Amino acid sequence: MARGEFCCTENVIHEGAVAQVRAAMHEAAALDTVAGFFRVLGDGTRMRIISALLVRELCVCDIAAALGMTKSAVSHQLGTLRAARLVKCRREGKSVFYSIADDHVIKMLEGGLEHVHE
């Protein structure tokens, strides 16, 4: 009886199942990347920023006004959203205008709303 070095007390309940899953499931590194992407969407402030930018392009000051937050807090979150390629920005004079990077984000938010409305 082969014993794994990983399980709870002594041995695995269903060795076949564990081996099958280990071979078939996605790589941990890829899943961590996807988790990192979802983590960016997993914040109320960032979600509100995205929702605002879905209406129209906005500068940082206007986002802060619409959300009732400081420019600094908003800018920090915009940095996170930009790093995740969820939003893009464009400078115009002293202002920086942000908008949704691609419509892939929209489908993601819709999917999330679907899961919640049930």
Added chain:
Amino acid sequence: MARGEFCCTENVIHEGAVAQVRAAMHEAAALDTVAGFFRVLGDGTRMRIISALLVRELCVCDIAAALGMTKSAVSHQLGTLRAARLVKCRREGKSVFYSIADDHVIKMLEGGLEHVHE
């Protein structure tokens, strides 16, 4: 010149834009709910559990074995996934078997993988 009580230094840059966004964007409460849903997906361990359960139904001990984690850590995360209605469970003797709650989760994970692969 009407002044809002919310902006950065003194006044809003584009009042019309702010008013439009405030009226058209989703409610903060709904966005918080969606954010909470995405936050559950925003963890590498939970993502690996989901990926494992996409292969086949598994008991807690086997998930722990497949992931190289303790039963306790896995059970805590399964509780989070269950609360978010992402997985469901079924008791069979001493074991508890977990599986994906609905195929809505699958589309969500695929969407996330798409965004990463680009």
Added chain:
DNA sequence: CAAACGATTGAACAACCGTTCAACTGATAT
């Protein structure tokens, strides 16, 4: 150039979250 303003950045603090450890529950078998 200097002042003003929109925006960014870094440090610091508090709140949140994942893992560990230990105690406990529920079910099966002796």
Added chain:
DNA sequence: ATATCAGTTGAACGGTTGTTCAATCGTTTG
């Protein structure tokens, strides 16, 4: 009933993370 095993739960610890505050950058204007 007692023991054993799968699983759950709660407290605690450490790491992460969001907001605040202050300082700074970049651009425009006087």
